Amino acid sequence: MTFLSYLIIGISLGSIYAIIALGYTMVYGIAKMLNFAHGDIIMVGAYICFYAISSFQLPTPVGVVLAMAVCTMLGILIERLAYKPLRQAPSLAVLITAIGVSYLLQNSALLLWSSTPKVFPSKLRDTGVKLFDGQLNISYITIITIVTCLIIMVALTLFTGNTKMGKAMRACSEDKGAAQLMGINVDTTISITFAIGSALAAIAGVLMCSAYPTLSPTTGSLPGIKAFTAAVFGGIGSIPGALLGGLLLGVIETFAKAYISTQMSDAVVFAVLIVVLLFKPAGLLGKQIREKV
Amino acid sequence: MAKIRRLSKTNRRQLLTYGVVILAYIIIQIMGGAGMLSSSLKGMLVPICAYVVMALSLNLTVGVLGELSLGHAGFMSVGAFTGVTASIVLQNVIPFAPLRLAVAMVVGAIFAAAAGFLIGIPVLRLNGDYLAIVTLAFGEIIKSIFNNMYLGFDSHGFQFSMITDNTRLEDGGRLVIGGPMGVGSIQKISTFTAGFVLILVTLFVIFNLVHSRSGRAIMAVRDNRIAAESVGINVTKYKMMAFVTSAALAGAAGTLFAMNYSTFTANKFDFNTSILVLVFVVLGGLGNMLGSIVAAAALTILPEALRQFADYRMLVYAIVLILVMLATNNPTIQSYTARIFGKKHKKGGAA
Amino acid sequence: MSKPVREPVKLVPVPSTNIIPERDVDKSPILECRHLGIDFGGLSAVKDFNMAIGRTEIAGLIGPNGAGKTTVFNLLTKVYQPTRGSILLDGRETGKMTTAQVNRAGIARTFQNIRLFDNLSVEDNVKLGLHNHINYGMWSGIFRLPKYWKEEKASHDRAMELLSIFDMENLAKTKAGSLPYGAQRRLEIVRALATNPSLLLLDEPAAGMNPSETAELMDNIVKIRDTFQIAILLIEHDMNLVMGICEGIGVLNFGQVIAKGTPDEIKNNPVVIEAYLGKKGAN
Numbered sequence: 001m002t003f004l005s006y007l008i009i010g011i012s013l014g015s016i017y018a019i020i021a022l023g024y025t026m027v028y029g030i031a032k033m034l035n036f037a038h039g040d041i042i043m044v045g046a047y048i049c050f051y052a053i054s055s056f057q058l059p060t061p062v063g064v065v066l067a068m069a070v071c072t073m074l075g076i077l078i079e080r081l082a083y084k085p086l087r088q089a090p091s092l093a094v095l096i097t098a099i100g101v102s103y104l105l106q107n108s109a110l111l112l113w114s115s116t117p118k119v120f121p122s123k124l125r126d127t128g129v130k131l132f133d134g135q136l137n138i139s140y141i142t143i144i145t146i147v148t149c150l151i152i153m154v155a156l157t158l159f160t161g162n163t164k165m166g167k168a169m170r171a172c173s174e175d176k177g178a179a180q181l182m183g184i185n186v187d188t189t190i191s192i193t194f195a196i197g198s199a200l201a202a203i204a205g206v207l208m209c210s211a212y213p214t215l216s217p218t219t220g221s222l223p224g225i226k227a228f229t230a231a232v233f234g235g236i237g238s239i240p241g242a243l244l245g246g247l248l249l250g251v252i253e254t255f256a257k258a259y260i261s262t263q264m265s266d267a268v269v270f271a272v273l274i275v276v277l278l279f280k281p282a283g284l285l286g287k288q289i290r291e292k293v
Numbered sequence: 294m295a296k297i298r299r300l301s302k303t304n305r306r307q308l309l310t311y312g313v314v315i316l317a318y319i320i321i322q323i324m325g326g327a328g329m330l331s332s333s334l335k336g337m338l339v340p341i342c343a344y345v346v347m348a349l350s351l352n353l354t355v356g357v358l359g360e361l362s363l364g365h366a367g368f369m370s371v372g373a374f375t376g377v378t379a380s381i382v383l384q385n386v387i388p389f390a391p392l393r394l395a396v397a398m399v400v401g402a403i404f405a406a407a408a409g410f411l412i413g414i415p416v417l418r419l420n421g422d423y424l425a426i427v428t429l430a431f432g433e434i435i436k437s438i439f440n441n442m443y444l445g446f447d448s449h450g451f452q453f454s455m456i457t458d459n460t461r462l463e464d465g466g467r468l469v470i471g472g473p474m475g476v477g478s479i480q481k482i483s484t485f486t487a488g489f490v491l492i493l494v495t496l497f498v499i500f501n502l503v504h505s506r507s508g509r510a511i512m513a514v515r516d517n518r519i520a521a522e523s524v525g526i527n528v529t530k531y532k533m534m535a536f537v538t539s540a541a542l543a544g545a546a547g548t549l550f551a552m553n554y555s556t557f558t559a560n561k562f563d564f565n566t567s568i569l570v571l572v573f574v575v576l577g578g579l580g581n582m583l584g585s586i587v588a589a590a591a592l593t594i595l596p597e598a599l600r601q602f603a604d605y606r607m608l609v610y611a612i613v614l615i616l617v618m619l620a621t622n623n624p625t626i627q628s629y630t631a632r633i634f635g636k637k638h639k640k641g642g643a644a
Numbered sequence: 645m646s647k648p649v650r651e652p653v654k655l656v657p658v659p660s661t662n663i664i665p666e667r668d669v670d671k672s673p674i675l676e677c678r679h680l681g682i683d684f685g686g687l688s689a690v691k692d693f694n695m696a697i698g699r700t701e702i703a704g705l706i707g708p709n710g711a712g713k714t715t716v717f718n719l720l721t722k723v724y725q726p727t728r729g730s731i732l733l734d735g736r737e738t739g740k741m742t743t744a745q746v747n748r749a750g751i752a753r754t755f756q757n758i759r760l761f762d763n764l765s766v767e768d769n770v771k772l773g774l775h776n777h778i779n780y781g782m783w784s785g786i787f788r789l790p791k792y793w794k795e796e797k798a799s800h801d802r803a804m805e806l807l808s809i810f811d812m813e814n815l816a817k818t819k820a821g822s823l824p825y826g827a828q829r830r831l832e833i834v835r836a837l838a839t840n841p842s843l844l845l846l847d848e849p850a851a852g853m854n855p856s857e858t859a860e861l862m863d864n865i866v867k868i869r870d871t872f873q874i875a876i877l878l879i880e881h882d883m884n885l886v887m888g889i890c891e892g893i894g895v896l897n898f899g900q901v902i903a904k905g906t907p908d909e910i911k912n913n914p915v916v917i918e919a920y921l922g923k924k925g926a927n
Contacts, residue, residue: 034422082615082619085619085622085623086618086619086622088624089622090622092355092361092575092579093575093618093621093622095361096571096572096575096576096614096618097614097615097618097619099568099571099572099614100611100612100614100615100618101611101615103607103610103611103614104608104611104612104615107607107608107610107611108608110604110607111604111605111608225429225433225564228426229426229429229430232422232423232426236422261441261456263437263440263441263456263473264437264441264456266433266434266437267433267434267437267438270430270431270433270434270437271430271434273426273427273430274415274427274430274431277415277419277423277426277427278415278418281418281419281420281423282423283423291519293519293714293718293723293755497786498786501785501786501787501788502782502785502786505780505782505784505785505786505792505796506771506775506778506780506785506795506796506799507781507782507785508785509764509768509771509772509775510772510775512761512763512764512768513761513764513772515763516760516761516762516763516764517759517760517761517762519723519743519755519759520755520759520760520761521761521772522742522743522744522747523721523743523747523752523753523755523759523836524747524752524772524773524775524835524836524838524839525744525745525747525748525775525776525839526744526772526775526776527744528744534782
């Protein structure tokens with residue numbers, strides 16, 4: 001029973017990683033950049049929702065929507081100001097700029113909201129479903145997290161597969177120049193990609209802080225790195241890959257914490273990543289691009 | 294003077310770099326002697342030297358070899374822990390501090406090189422972003438390992454355990470690495486002079502390596518891996534050469550850095566440190582050693598200089614970083630600076 | 645520098661037909677491909693490729709676009725491992741060799757889309773071709789031991805000597821990436837020659853050249869063969885060049901050899917004409 005309990009917690013944690021990883025993978029697919037500031041957008045989303053709920057006494061769903069709105073605008077703003085001018089620049093330059101944006105977000109949060117950790121309020125954390133005569137407790141937040149992740153995945157797959165904007169996004173990630181020649185507005189497409197990624201980050205932030213209540217300016221950093229790892233694990237640029245990578249990462253981390261050691265769980269997770277990449281150098285679902293000679 | 298003009302451009306560049314370092318050392322020593330240095334600046338001298346060496350060594354991997362490494366602080370960590378351990382163990386054997394420091398740095402470098410070799414085997418097979426993420430992973434693994442390591446010694450030799458302290462040392466024994474508590478009671482034997490010497494050694498190794506047959510091969514791998522193979526170059530060998538050399542130098546820097554403090558933990562050498570050094574390298578220019586030195590020194594001093602901004606200083610740092618990256622990659626500004634400085638700045642060569 | 649330019653050997657004419665001659669030391673081909681093939685997924689890019697190239701022969705490989713010519717080069721240099729067949733270099737099976745090992749065994753190449761070391765100087769590019777013939781290691785380089793100075797001087801001299809084939813000595817310090825297109829192509833050839841091969845593979849060496857440059861290139865290729873006494877296999881679309889200097893020609897279409905022979909035999913071969921111009925053109 002404890003195994004099943006850990007498995008469910010792992011899937012829930014993995015769902016959070018998957019949602020964050022989606023943002024990384026979509027942005028990488030279209031802009032070929034690793035947005036290191038993504039983890040910090042999660043943090044911003046969590047803070048916005050926190051203040052909406054605790055200071056302004058707004059109902060939780062409103063808080064979530066507000067967080068999504070703010071993060072979406074923030075994501076588009078960052079893309080326009082910091083990343084768009086560097087589209088022709090070497091990828092290392094964009095990486096460093098993303099790091100700068102990350103520092104900017106963390107330190108702004110530090111100034112605005114201080115470094116004292118906040119406790120994210122959530123009634124859903126402590127109540128839940130009891131199965132198997134009370135042997136298996138699943139909190140409501142766990143269920144909501146997993147369901148949310150599934151909904152997002154389905155919605156996103158339908159979006160990229162069937163809508164005009166979705167096709168535009170796929171076109172831009174294959175070949176920006178050709179997409180432009182076909183009349184696709186590349187700037188708008190990229191902005192929308194960042195917008196979706198940021199909105200997802202907000203959702204992830206709220207879900208994460210509902211389950212793991214401490215919130216501080218650096219809260220987004222480690223999950224960001226882990227989700228980035230999950231995206232690469234599953235094959236960077238692949239949406240199903242982000243889901244698979246995120247879920248696997250969450251499950252492996254939870255089991256490592258439970259059965260090996262809490263302190264070494266991170267090491268175990270990263271070690272698994274390395275082993276997988278040795279056998280599948282482009283990630284689990286990634287495509288090996290053969291260089292043309 | 295005429296003799297200098299007759300030297301090739303690369304040799305003049307090297308001479309300039311050595312000159313700047315030596316001049317800076319002399320000036321700072323004079324200022325220190327005359328009491329013109331604030332205590333905060335004096336305290337930063339050794340860390341600056343360590344960060345300079347870190348930046349130079351990372352430039353070898355990122356600028357000369359052309360591979361992004363996001364776990365460079367891991368090698369600093371290996372060097373720190375092994376070097377400090379060696380220093381503590383040899384405390385009574387080599388009472389003369391500068392010699393003990395030198396031995397410790399060599400030990401740190403050797404262990405870091407070994408770590409580089411072991412990590413290089415899986416890492417260097419990958420390419421681009423995947424290589425980067427695996428270096429990041431290894432950096433975190435190293436941090437995790439040292440955070441959970443217990444190493445002590447007593448009359449029976451070394452006692453080692455992981456996760457929990459099972460070293461069971463006898464009285465008179467000493468716990469060197471204490472898990473998450475790190476290393477404590479360190480005799481602070483690092484000096485600015487030692488740092489200066491390490492920088493010179495690093496420059497010597499890197500310049501001479503780059504301007505030799507092996508360096509050419511490494512740069513060939515960077516510029517066109519397939520063409521390099523087609524002229525008979527063993528790509529894996531030279532990737533490894535650059536990676537291990539870079540790791541060794543970082544290890545020595547880690548030892549120097551650690552012995553400037555009475556205690557330190559593995560968390561000091563984390564992903565943030567790796568990113569910090571990467572910023573030095575990119576801002577200074579890939580392959581540009583003098584640039585790395587200036588960037589590392591300037592950006593380490595900058596937060597101190599921004600002290601007047603108090604709480605806002607890291608924010609200003611972040612904004613400055615973003616603005617500098619936008620400026621240096623703006624095509625208008627690039628052509629402007631090219632016109633001022635004559636020839637376009639050589640991208641990716643090695644100076 | 646250890647290996648001097650080879651002594652000129654007596655030129656022995658070697659037929660370039662499907663028949664692989666008896667192994668006779670003087671007449672044995674430098675390269676033999678037997679039933680060479682590679683599949684990419686379901687597609688056979690190269691099928692049952694047979695070819696023998698004489699020790700000092702200038703051979704040509706022609707065919708329409710997409711026929712698989714560069715794929716053959718990639719197979720010879722082990723950029724792809726063949727799925728079928730074997731490659732014998734100077735009688736030795738190249739088996740599971742890597743690209744670097746194949747180069748050390750004696751095959752050098754140029755690329756269809758130029759692959760120079762753009763950020764390095766012209767001279768450094770040539771010195772990289774000389775890499776395996778310069779004898780000092782990493783430590784000698786770092787500590788600047790006497791071997792370093794001796795070998796670097798020798799390699800500099802040798803690089804200049806090689807650059808003089810195309811009168812490029814004055815460009816020695818120029819960055820390779822900033823050279824004009826024609827010079828880049830010539831530099832690639834010099835770099836390949838620097839590796840001291842017994843077989844030189846040239847992939848469309850005359851691409852983008854005007855007739856007078858092409859004529860000069862033709863003379864240079866023959867001069868290279870005569871000076872270095874090596875075999876040259878080239879892929880080309882320029883028929884004047886191919887018919888002008890190739891002693892044997894193989895024609896490839898859809899991954900298979902459709903004709904082999906001397907320039908005269910190929911020129912009038914109806915199968916070849918049909919491959920290039922279609923059925924109507926053959927009539």
